[in-house]
Amino acid sequence: MLDLVIANAHLPGGASDSCDIGILDGMIAEIAPRIAADAPRYDAGHGLAFGGFTESHIHLDKACILDRCAICEGTLAEAVSQTAQAKAAFTEEDVYRRAARVLEKAIVNGTNRLRTFVEVDPRARFASFEAIKAIKRDYAFAIDVSICAFSQDGLTQEMQTWDMLDHCLREGADLVGGCPYTDPDPTRHIALIFDLADRHGCDVDFHLDFDLDPQGTLIPQVVAETRRRHYEGRVSIGHVTKLAAMEPAASDAWGAELADAGIALSVLPATDMFLLGRGIDGLVPRSIAPARRLQQLGVTVSIASNNILNPFTPYGDASLGRMANFYANVQQVSRDEDLAGVFAMVTTAAARQIGATLPSLEKGRVADIVLADAADEIALVREVAPVLAGWKRGIQTFSRPRPQLIRPQ
Numbered sequence: 354m355l356d357l358v359i360a361n362a363h364l365p366g367g368a369s370d371s372c373d374i375g376i377l378d379g380m381i382a383e384i385a386p387r388i389a390a391d392a393p394r395y396d397a398g399h400g401l402a403f404g405g406f407t408e409s410h411i412h413l414d415k416a417c418i419l420d421r422c423a424i425c426e427g428t429l430a431e432a433v434s435q436t437a438q439a440k441a442a443f444t445e446e447d448v449y450r451r452a453a454r455v456l457e458k459a460i461v462n463g464t465n466r467l468r469t470f471v472e473v474d475p476r477a478r479f480a481s482f483e484a485i486k487a488i489k490r491d492y493a494f495a496i497d498v499s500i501c502a503f504s505q506d507g508l509t510q511e512m513q514t515w516d517m518l519d520h521c522l523r524e525g526a527d528l529v530g531g532c533p534y535t536d537p538d539p540t541r542h543i544a545l546i547f548d549l550a551d552r553h554g555c556d557v558d559f560h561l562d563f564d565l566d567p568q569g570t571l572i573p574q575v576v577a578e579t580r581r582r583h584y585e586g587r588v589s590i591g592h593v594t595k596l597a598a599m600e601p602a603a604s605d606a607w608g609a610e611l612a613d614a615g616i617a618l619s620v621l622p623a624t625d626m627f628l629l630g631r632g633i634d635g636l637v638p639r640s641i642a643p644a645r646r647l648q649q650l651g652v653t654v655s656i657a658s659n660n661i662l663n664p665f666t667p668y669g670d671a672s673l674g675r676m677a678n679f680y681a682n683v684q685q686v687s688r689d690e691d692l693a694g695v696f697a698m699v700t701t702a703a704a705r706q707i708g709a710t711l712p713s714l715e716k717g718r719v720a721d722i723v724l725a726d727a728a729d730e731i732a733l734v735r736e737v738a739p740v741l742a743g744w745k746r747g748i749q750t751f752s753r754p755r756p757q758l759i760r761p762q
Contacts, residue, residue, distance in 0.1 A: 354377065354390070354391075354392075355375045355376060355377050355382060355383070355388070355390045355392040356376050356377050356378070356392060356393075356747060357375075357376040357392055357393050357394075357395065357744075357747065358373050358374065358375050358376070358388050358390055358392050358393070358394045358395070359373065359374040359376070359394075359395045359397055359402060359722065359724070359744075360373045360374075360388075360394050360395065360396050360397060361373070361396055361397050361398060361399050362374060362397035362399070362400060362401070362402035362724065363397075363399060363400065363401050363402065363728060363729060364384075364401075364402060364403070364714055365401065365403050365696070365714075365729065365730045370386065371386075371397075371399050372384055372385060372386055373385055373386070373387055373388040374388075374402060374714065374720075374722065375388045375390060375392075376720045376744070376747040377747075378747070379719060379720055379746035379747040379748070380717065380718065380719060380720055380747070381714060381715065381716055381717065381718050381719075381720050382716065383716060384714065384715070384716055395742070395749075397724050398726075398755070399728070400724050400725055400726050400727065400741060401724070401725045401726075401727045401728065401729055401730065401732075401733055401738070402714060402722055402723070402724050403700065403712065403714065403722070403723055403725070403730065404465075404700060404701075404704075404711070404712020404713055404714055404718075404721055404722065404723070405463055405464065405465035405466070405700070405712050405721055405722070405723040405743065406462070406463045406464040406465070406673040406674070406699050406700060406703075406723070407464065407465075407466045407467070407655070407673075407699065407700060407701075407703035407704040407706075407707065407709060407712065408459060408464050408466070408467040408468065408469075408657055408658060408671070408673060408703070409468055409589070409617075409619045409655040409657045409703040409706050409707050410468060410470070410558075410589075410591045410619035410621060410655070410657035410658070410659055411455075411459075411467060411468070411469050411470070411657060411658050411659060411660070411661070411671075412469065412470050412472075412659065412660050412663075412665075413448075413451075413452035413455055413456060413469040413471075413485060413488065414440075414443070414448050414452060414469070414470070414471050414472060414477075414481035414484070414485060415436055415439070415440060415443075415472070415481075415660070415663050416451050416452065416454070416455045416660065416661040416662060416663060417451040417454055417455065417661065417662045417663070418436070418439050418451070418662070418663045418664075419662050419663060419664075419667055421439050421442075422435040422436065422438075422439055422663065422664045423435065424664050424667060426631065427627065427628065427631060428628060428631050429563060429564075429628045429629070429665075431664065432628060432663075432664035432665045433505070433506070433535065435664045436505075436663060436664055436665070437476065437505075437506055440472060440476060440477045440481070441476045441477070443477060443480050443481055444480055445480045445481075445483050445484045445487075446484075447480075447484075448480060448481045448484035448485070449484040449487055449488060452469075452484060452485060452488050453488060453491075453492075455661050455671050456488060456492055456496065456498075456671075457492075458661075458670055458671040458672075459496065459671035459673075460492070460495045460496055460743070460750065460751055461740070461743075461751045461753055462670065462671055462672040462673065462674065462675075462740055463672075463673070463674065463723040463725065463740035463743060464496065464671065464673055465495065465496050465497065465712075465721050465723065465743060465745055465750075466496065466497040466499075466704060466707065466709045466712070466721075467496055467497070467498050467499065468498075468499040468500075468501060468528075468558070468707045469485060469498060469499070469500060469501065470501045470503040470505075470530055470558070471485045471500055471501065471502060471503055471521075471526070472503050472504070472505045472506075473502055473503070473504070473514065473517040473518060473520075473521055474504065474505070474506055474511065474513075474514045474517065475511065475513055475514070475517075476506075479517070479520075479521070482500075482502065482521050482524075482526070485498070485500055486500065486524075486525050494745060494748070494750060495743070495745050495750040495751070496745070497709065499527045499528065499707055499708075499709075500521075500525065500526045500527050500528075501526065501527065501528045501529065501530045501558050502518045502521035502522060502526035502528075502529050502530070503518075503529075503530040503531070503532070503558075504518060504530070504531045504532060504542075504546070505532050505535065505560075506532075506535055507532070507535045507536040507537065507542070508531060508536055508542045508545055508546070509536055509537060509538040509541050509542055509545070510536070510537055510538075515545055515549070518549055519549060519552070519553075522549060522552075522553040522555060523553075526555075527555065527556075528550070528555045528556040528557065528558060529546055529549045529550055529553070529555060529556075529557060529558075530546065530557065530558040530559060530560070531543065531545075531546040531559055531560075532559070532560040533559060533560075533561065533571055533574075534560070534561070534562070534563055534564070534571075539571055539574070540571075540574050543559065543571065543574050543575060543578055544578060546559070547578045547582055547584070550582075550584070550587075551582060556587045556588070556589070556708060557584065557587065557588045557589070558588075558589040558590070558591065559575060559588075559589070559590045559591070560590075560591050560592055561575065561590040561591065561592060561593050562590075562592060562593045562594060562595040562596070563592040563593075563594055563625075563629075564594065564595060564629070565594060565595070565597065565598040565629055565630065565638060565640060566595065566598065567595055567598040567599040567600075567603065569595075570595050570607065572590075572593070572607050572610065572611065573610075575588065575590060575616065576610050576611070576614045576616065579614045579615070579616060580614060585614055585615035586615040587615075588614070588615070588616045588617070589616070589617045589618070589619060589706055589707075590611075590616060590617070590618055590619070591618070591619040591621060591657070591659070592619075592620075592621055592624075592625060592642075593618055593620075593642050594625050594629055594640050594641070594642055596608075596642040596643060596647075597625075597638065597639065597640055597641055597642050597643065598638070601643075601646075604642075604643055604646070604647075605646070605650060608646065608647045608650040608651075608652055609650055609651075611647070611652045612647075612650050612651035612652045615653075616652075617652070617653040617654070617655070617705070617706040618642065618644070618647060618652055618653070618654050618655070619654075619655050619656075619657045619659075619706070620641060620642050620644040620654060620655070620656050620657070620680065620698075621656075621657055621658070621659035622641050622656065622676060622679050622680045622683060623658065623659065623660075623666045623668055623669060623676065623679065624659040624660055624665050624666045625640045625641050625642075626639060626640055626641060626683065627665075627666055627667070627668075628640075628665065639683055639684065641680065641683060641684060643684075644656065644680065644684070644698060645684065645686055645691055645694055645695070648694050648697075648698070648702070649694075653702050653705055653706050654698055654702060655698050655699065655702050655703035655706050656673070656676055656677055656680050656695070656698040656699050656703075657673075657676070657699075657703070658671060658673070658676055672737075673699040674699070674725070674733060674734070674737055674738065674740065675737050676699065677695050677696065677698065677699045677733075677734045678734055678735070678736075678737045680695060680698075681695050681734055681735075689731050692730075692731045692734045692735065693730060693731060695734050696730040696731070696733065696734055700712055701713070719746055720744055720746060720747035721744065721745055721746065722743065722744045723740060723742075723743045723744075724740070724741045724742045724743070725738045725739065725740050725741060726738050726739050726740075726741055726755055739753065739755075740753060741753055741754065741755060
């Protein structure tokens, strides 16, 4: 007895033969070349069935605000300033509407687990936090949302924010994060965020080293606090574009430190390329941390969207397949084995980073399944293959049928 059979699907890993996936009570009950069962059958048409994308780093609360911000210089300082002004007028209803717009795009593009940052401070208040809690509840049928209570505009100069973060962690936030590069005392900022994590027993996620000066990295401070508090495997950092400006030997050395301390890294290609390298005439740097090399050194690395349609990133459709292809193209990744590593950065590695169940299709696993119009994971990245359908706990959550070419009669 089965509830559903997804037939004629390919699985990641290079097997050339298609298979059937049997689902019962929200779990994968069987995977076999052919499953004979008196159950509804969904023909995958030899597409790629996988566990879905994982978005490790996104800001749902400040998405889709280009209509209220002016981009003149396209710099990080301008983006921070423009967004800080805009968020003072955010309401719970406004944040919910914009976040839902982006989350629905993420779902139909194949993402079924996600970590979002939510800013709290005296200007943003708790409007965004309350809205994203409602989003998490209302969209649980299709996607697992993890909320990071986040300090964007510094902390040590405005300790009221620390109390607000503490409140969020008591009221439903899953982890805490900070942005040391906006704080007048970045080292103390890092320690204060770890203090909150210690108090609530939660993970930590920092925006770090967001510039192209190879000097002055804050990686040593984060590594030291991680080890001192025995937080190995529970810390993430995002951006870290300083690594892109370093000599390879130096970036490799820091990569080894991150791997040894169990600190994961989110690389954010769309934002990092848009904001950095301004004012450089000719040979503008790519400004993206060497994710594939860091992955080879043992760092858990993910590729993520960061922002959608705001001054930090005035583009985006929440498609991690497109983001993986963008990273591979810009960083000149082309070999099959390297593209498989890129696929992991938006699936299994990203899930490991946010503490989610690994999205593997195996008997006994939860039936979280996404179907893409690709023969394998390599083709998915190379071709930005469209997503066709998705299931969460065995229940179909969306459908995007293959396009049909209509020839003249």
